[in-house]
Amino acid sequence: MAESLSLRTAVLVHLLLLFSGLTEAFYxxxxxxxxxxxxxxxxxxxxxxxxxxxxxxxxxxxxxxxxxxxxxxxxxxxxxxxxxxxxxxxxxxxxxxxxxxxxxxxxxxxxxxxxxxxxxxxxxxxxxxxxxxxxxxxxxxxxxxxxxxxxxxxxxxxxxxxxxxxxxxxxxxxxxxxxxxxxxxxxxxxxxxxxxxxxxxxxxxxxxxxxxxxxxxxxxxxxxxxxxxxxxxxxxxxxxxxxxxxxxxxxxxxxxxxxxxxxxxxxxxxxxxxxxxxxxxxxxxxxxxxxxxxxxxxxxxxxFVNQEEGSKIHWLAIINSLIICGLLTGIVLMIFAKTIRTDIKAYKDSEEGRRLKRRSRRAGRARADGTTANEKLPASSVGVGSGGLPDQDGGGLESVSLENDILTSEDEALEDVTGWKLLHGEVFRTPRFSYILAPLVGSGMQLLFMAFGLVFLSAIGVLNPSFRGGFISFGIGLFVFAGLFSGYFSARVYRTFGGQNWRRNTTVTAILFPGLLFSAVFVLNLFVWAQASSTAIPFGTVIGILLLWLCIQMPLVYAGSWYGFVRAGPWEHPAKTSTIPRQIPVQAWYIRDIRSVLLAGLIPFAVIFIELLFVFQSLWQDKSGYYYVFGFLAVVSTILVVTIAEVTVVTVYIQLCSENHNWWWRSFIVGGSSSIWVFLYCIWYYFAKLHITGFVSSLLFFSQSFIACCVYALLTGTVGFLSAYAFVRRIYG
Incomplete structure (x- = not known):
């Protein structure tokens, strides 16, 4: 045992030394x-x-x-x-x-x-x-x-x-x-x-x-x-x-x-x-x-020296993000430690009460049927004395009274079961348009893998300004390879929803987001071609990207879908779905669709707002500069993911407490809702900070900003969906 521990320690030390040397090795x-x-x-x-x-x-x-x-x-x-x-x-x-x-x-x-x-x-x-x-x-x-x-x-x-x-x-x-x-x-x-x-x-x-x-x-x-x-x-x-x-x-x-x-x-x-x-x-x-x-x-x-003064602001961004994330973490822990634990205990007690009530009813019916069929029952079964008559002390009547008291107390316990506990037969009901939600989740996982890989490689120095075009090249490579994850998660979610035609789901997953993205870029490219600008993608490169999509990514999506649908199978739900849908009561104003989405999106946006200033300045306002503080970006991104997961969990919990079981799409939309605020910030940034002239340049700015916000929404929406799904499975498990 000691030798195994020392071996693991040595391997860990070597890996840490290798990791620390990556920045210099791949400068x-x-x-x-x-x-x-x-x-x-x-x-x-x-x-x-x-x-x-x-x-x-x-x-x-x-x-x-x-x-x-x-x-x-x-x-x-x-x-x-x-x-x-x-x-x-x-x-x-x-x-x-x-x-x-x-x-x-x-x-x-x-x-x-x-x-x-x-x-x-x-x-x-x-x-x-x-x-x-x-x-x-x-x-x-x-x-x-x-x-x-x-x-x-x-x-x-x-x-x-x-x-x-x-x-x-x-x-x-x-x-x-x-x-x-x-x-x-x-x-x-x-x-x-x-x-x-x-x-x-x-x-x-x-x-x-x-x-x-x-x-x-x-x-x-x-x-x-x-x-x-x-x-x-x-x-x-x-x-x-x-x-x-x-x-x-x-x-x-x-x-x-x-x-x-x-x-x-x-x-x-x-x-x-x-x-x-x-x-x-x-x-x-x-x-x-x-x-x-x-x-x-x-x-x-x-x-990069001219950006060193911004390091204090980067630290301020991290502290701001940690404070917001810490407050949310406290709220989530309070929900788990107090409210949900108490609710789960009451929920389980109510389940025991239901079983006891059913057993009592069956026992009462059995006694009634037995008395009717044969009036000469044993004294012990009807609570009578040795003389064959009911005890003078009322022993038999006392037993019946105790049984009624038990039933009454259990009825009262069942009346206390309110809120999310009433949705055990509805919470896992297949949502509408599930055949679209599953491919979106798959595409979001694909983008999540790509984003994680790019930030990690940039943070350790593999991708840096000296590696000209490396960030985009690696991004395309990671996106194509992540087709495996896209197909896998899309297929598992699709089968969990009860889908059967996994080949159609694979086709939708492989075409939906990449196809829309390729079409948007191609249309924009026509405008840039007309300006004879080098920003226009050459025709040969367009064909190359098309071949990467059709000949490499689609087979990878197919392989991932086959494994996720056939080999891995669906995720098992801890509660069965009832046959008749439950009616949803009128919802409070703060949890209705638009209001809850906008309010929930403000919190993740506040986490990334300060760091977003530097990203926008590097992308739009100072193209001659280089964004290089990927270490700060990695920390803020991690906090962002945690914040989105917590915001989605809190939002879904409030929705379930309001007896609204339509949480599948809500979790995805709430997770990506901060993209709305990011796009509004793009509009403000255009008019307040930039001096872009010309129709084509303005079209490129708003189109690229919208596409980037859609990518961000897919990525964060997937984080919210999976976090909410894990949370719901936990509380109903």
């Missing part, structure tokens, strides 16, 4: 440390442009006003403009990574290099103005690090990064907005000596990649190479402005008579048909700086 999965020797070429990759004010992203090389790729060889077989293979997560998040023409040689500074001069029409100019106005940010990549804009905290004690750099800027000081394009980029690469043998060979590793953009106008003197003569003193920024076509002005002098160098008329600025060409020169500088203060394994920390 950048699939991306080993890359070291560079002196003068070795470093590929600079261009990705996309994006904005916090719109949901539309564009591939960098799809922009008509940037330098197009030349197609020349860069490193090995890599060509300028060649697309880099992407995982499915990168494609879905809008990444379009290509090799650029910018030359980077390790340790070799370049004060200025000419890239190209791009000529654009007035229509392309207007598009550039719109993108600058919307605050688009450019993403370049070096050694898997996004080019960053560096900032310093107010007290100048910390430096931090914001991923990406501005495409341009807007100046409204003159009363009318003027748009300027950044056409010179200063690239700063920070490095340090590599560890191990690579460092002994004189190789270095990159620990930071910064980009400082600058706008240089045509009035600044340029050298024959195309570079500005003085990069430190810029006389004029490069304004996105093209003078009106003189031919058009001559044909329509009244229209253009009022225009000067800076037109006051927005009509001229938006006239795509007006001729003219604007030349944009692009240049760049490269500098290398040795920095031994940053370890290669912690080079991403600078992207």
């Amino acid at each position: 950048i999965p699939g991306w080993s440390v890359k070291s560079y020797s002196d003068n070795e070429q470093i590929p600079l990759l261009v990705n996309k442009v994006y904005s916090d004010n719109t949901q539309l992203q564009y591939a960098y090389y799809d922009l008509p006003f940037v330098c197009p790729p030349t197609g020349q060889h860069r490193i090995g077989s890599l060509l300028s403009g060649q697309n880099i293979p992407l995982n499915i997560g990168e494609v879905l998040r809008g990444d379009r990574i290509s090799a650029s023409d910018i030359k980077l040689n390790m340790g070799h500074n370049a004060e200025c290099s000419y890239l190209c001069t791009r000529e654009i029409s007035r229509k392309e100019l207007n598009w550039a103005k719109e993108m600058v106005r919307d605050g688009y940010v450019v993403e370049w990549i070096v050694d898997n690090l996004p080019g960053a804009t560096s900032f310093v905290t107010v007290d100048k004690s910390h430096k931090y990064y914001a991923a990406g750099f501005k495409l341009g800027f807007t100046d409204s000081s003159s009363g009318r907005p003027r748009y300027f394009l950044n056409n010179h980029h200063t690239i700063v690469i920070r490095y340090r000596k590599a560890a191990g043998r690579a460092g002994d060979r004189g190789e270095n590793v990159i620990v930071a990649f910064e980009v400082f953009s600058k706008s240089i106008g045509s009035s600044n003197r340029r050298l024959e190479s195309g570079c500005p003569a003085d990069l430190l003193h810029i006389d004029q920024n490069f304004e996105l402005y093209l003078a009106p076509n003189h031919t058009a002005a001559q044909e329509d002098p009244d229209r253009y008579a009022h225009l000067s160098y800076h037109p006051d008329s927005a009509e001229e600025a938006n006239d795509d048909n007006d001729g003219g060409v604007l030349s944009i020169p692009y240049t760049y500088s490269v500098y290398y700086q040795e920095d031994n203060t940053v370890e290669w394994g912690h080079r991403w920390d600078l992207y």
Whole structure:
């Protein structure tokens, strides 16, 4: 026994050590440390442009006003403009990574290099103005690090990064907005000596990649190479402005008579048909700086320093969640420890009373029948004396009186049986539309497994911002694999409800939620396709996702359904269902459908409200930032699950005490009711915090928010349903 205990302890210690090392071991999965020797070429990759004010992203090389790729060889077989293979997560998040023409040689500074001069029409100019106005940010990549804009905290004690750099800027000081394009980029690469043998060979590793953009106008003197003569003193920024076509002005002098160098008329600025060409020169500088203060394994920390101040708020969110959850736990324990235990005792006593009453009635009928059939009964059976007559003391009458007293007391005990105890014959009655509820529960378990896996892998560091697209890729993989759980739970719930056609239930489970989700995404994709945005899912990727759904997930759902329906079988109910349904009395106002759902949903929403601020800021308001505090999210999510289970149990108990046995759907809806408040919060966040412009961007925001809330409702609704089912089985068992 002692040897077995010591072995278990040793295994547990090894597992804990392995778990603690996962964060470092998987810091950048699939991306080993890359070291560079002196003068070795470093590929600079261009990705996309994006904005916090719109949901539309564009591939960098799809922009008509940037330098197009030349197609020349860069490193090995890599060509300028060649697309880099992407995982499915990168494609879905809008990444379009290509090799650029910018030359980077390790340790070799370049004060200025000419890239190209791009000529654009007035229509392309207007598009550039719109993108600058919307605050688009450019993403370049070096050694898997996004080019960053560096900032310093107010007290100048910390430096931090914001991923990406501005495409341009807007100046409204003159009363009318003027748009300027950044056409010179200063690239700063920070490095340090590599560890191990690579460092002994004189190789270095990159620990930071910064980009400082600058706008240089045509009035600044340029050298024959195309570079500005003085990069430190810029006389004029490069304004996105093209003078009106003189031919058009001559044909329509009244229209253009009022225009000067800076037109006051927005009509001229938006006239795509007006001729003219604007030349944009692009240049760049490269500098290398040795920095031994940053370890290669912690080079991403600078992207997160600006969020460290929010750690106190995260702790506040956890404390807030714990307080709410603790209060609910106290209420649930009080219900279990006092009310329900007393009710169960009275319920069991009443059951004993019913059995005793039935036995007494049978005994009374037996005595009556026996006396009628044969009047000469033994004295002991009728309570008579030795003389064959009733005792003078009334012994026989006393026995009958005692028996009547027993029956009267039991009747009184049965009258005390009220509330949920009266529903023992109704509480497990099959609900309406059970053929829909079972697949929803199965889909909810599928989403629950996926969410748990994503939060866990992110919390231990396997999924992190350096693993580009990893979160979405793993999410799709976990969702497809979790088809086993979807089929299993759907089939068991379906058979518990008395269903027989498990193949039809399997088909509904495999198609209902994934089919609706795929259809919604496909319709939204049509709108994004029309905008020529990289946010649109390519047709090949759509076909790939369709094949994953039909060829992998559906067979897994079928396998799980077969095992759940045939091998596992239904869950046995502790009470039998009566033949005639019981009439439901009028319900109190606070437990009616809409009111109880909204009131119950407020409590889980209060648990996640503070953490939801950070999630929304990362998703919608600060796309250049990264949400990385998955440890806090895991704690809050755990508290959320417990809170939803407790809220559903309390709500179902109150409903049963009101003699309403329709708790199946109510438990599912109450569990997911906080999604209503989350969606209302999305609407408020859109109008109060965001500055999204354009119909398609607004459509994407509300559609994606609605889909996310539906996913959240399915997940939490399943938690509520299973918690309520376990609770009801317990109290009636």
